[in-house]
Amino acid sequence: MTATPDIVPDSEHRGLVAALPPRVRAFALLARFDRPIGWWLLFWPGAWGVALAGGAVERWPLILWLLVGSIAMRGAGCVYNDIVDRDLDRRVERTRSRPLASGTVSLKAAWVWLALLCLVGLVVLLQLHVYAAVVAVLSLGAVAAYPFMKRITWWPQAWLGIVFSWAALVGFSEAWGVLAAPGVLLYAGSIAWVIGYDTIYALQDREDDALIGVRSSALRMGAHVKGGVALFYALALALWASAVWAVRPDPLALVALVPVALHLAWQAATLRPDDGAGALARFRSNRFAGLLMFLACAVVATPL
Numbered sequence: 584m585t586a587t588p589d590i591v592p593d594s595e596h597r598g599l600v601a602a603l604p605p606r607v608r609a610f611a612l613l614a615r616f617d618r619p620i621g622w623w624l625l626f627w628p629g630a631w632g633v634a635l636a637g638g639a640v641e642r643w644p645l646i647l648w649l650l651v652g653s654i655a656m657r658g659a660g661c662v663y664n665d666i667v668d669r670d671l672d673r674r675v676e677r678t679r680s681r682p683l684a685s686g687t688v689s690l691k692a693a694w695v696w697l698a699l700l701c702l703v704g705l706v707v708l709l710q711l712h713v714y715a716a717v718v719a720v721l722s723l724g725a726v727a728a729y730p731f732m733k734r735i736t737w738w739p740q741a742w743l744g745i746v747f748s749w750a751a752l753v754g755f756s757e758a759w760g761v762l763a764a765p766g767v768l769l770y771a772g773s774i775a776w777v778i779g780y781d782t783i784y785a786l787q788d789r790e791d792d793a794l795i796g797v798r799s800s801a802l803r804m805g806a807h808v809k810g811g812v813a814l815f816y817a818l819a820l821a822l823w824a825s826a827v828w829a830v831r832p833d834p835l836a837l838v839a840l841v842p843v844a845l846h847l848a849w850q851a852a853t854l855r856p857d858d859g860a861g862a863l864a865r866f867r868s869n870r871f872a873g874l875l876m877f878l879a880c881a882v883v884a885t886p887l
Contacts, residue, residue, distance in 0.1 A: 600612065612681070626653035630649060633646055633754040636758035744776075766826075768822050768825045783854060839882045847872060
C-alpha cells in the first residue's frame with residue numbers, strides 16, 4: 584500500500600476520518616464513510632415506505648435495520664463502483680485521489696472489503712419477511728449494472744434513481760405486507776427526486792466528464808439544467824401526492840407535503856449551475872428534504 588490519499592473535496596467529518604489509522608482510513612474512504620450524505624439518501628426512501636404504510640412508530644426496529652443496511656450497502660455500492668471506474672477516476676480531478684484510483688488499496692483488498700460489507704447487508708436481509716426479502720434481492724441486477732450506465736446513456740442519474748429508491752419498495756412491502764399502489768407511486772416519485780438531486784451533484788464534474796466522454800444528465804440538459812431539475816422535482820412531488828392520496832384521499836393530507844415542496848423549490852430556484860460549492864450544498868440539503876418527506880408520510884398514515 585502506498586501513502587494515504589487526501590480526503591476528497593466533498594468529504595465530511597474530516598476529523599473522524601483523519602483520526603483513523605492510515606490503513607483503516609483508506610477502507611473507510613473507499614466505502615465513503617466520510618460522506619454520510621450517501622447513506623442518508625439511500626435510507627430515506629425505505630423509511631418513507633415504512634411510514635406511509637403506517638409503521639413509523641411501531642415498526643421503529645425495522646427503520647433502524649434499514650438504516651444499518653443503507654450504510655453497509657451504500658458502502659458496498661461505492662466499493663463496487665470504484666472497482667469498475669478505477670481507470671476513469673484517475674482522469675477526473677475530484678476522484679483521482681480515491682483509494683483504488685490512487686493505488687492506496689489493492690484491487691484484491693477492495694473485493695474482500697466489498698464481500699464483508701455485503702455480509703452486513705445479508706444480516707439485514709434476514710430480518711425481513713420472505714416477500715420483502717425477495718423484493719430487496721430483485722434490486723441486485725440494477726445495482727450491478729449502475730456503474731456502466733454513464734458509458735452508455737446520458738441518463739445514468741435515472742438508473743441511480745432506480746437503485747437508490749428501491750428501499751421504498753422494501754420498506755413499504757415489509758410494513759404493509761404486500762407491495763401496493765402507494766408504495767409503487769412513492770418509489771416512482773423517489774426516482775424523479777434522485778434524478779433531480781444527482782443532476783445537481785453532477786454539475787461539479789461537467790468539464791471532466793465532457794473531456795473523458797462520460798455522460799450525465801447535467802451535460803444532457805446543458806443550459807436548461809436548472810429548469811430540468813425543477814421539472815424532476817415537480818414530477819416527484821406529483822407522484823408523492825398520488826401516493827399520499829392512495830393512502831388517505833383527503834385534500835388536507837396533501838398539506839403534509841408543503842414543507843418538502845418548499846424545500847425542493849428553494850433548491851431549484853437558487854441553483855447556480857456554475858457554482859460547484861453551491862451545487863454541493865444543495866445536493867447535501869436533500870438529507871433534510873428526506874426528513875421532511877418522512878414526517879409527511881408519518882403524518883398522513885397516522886389514524887385520526
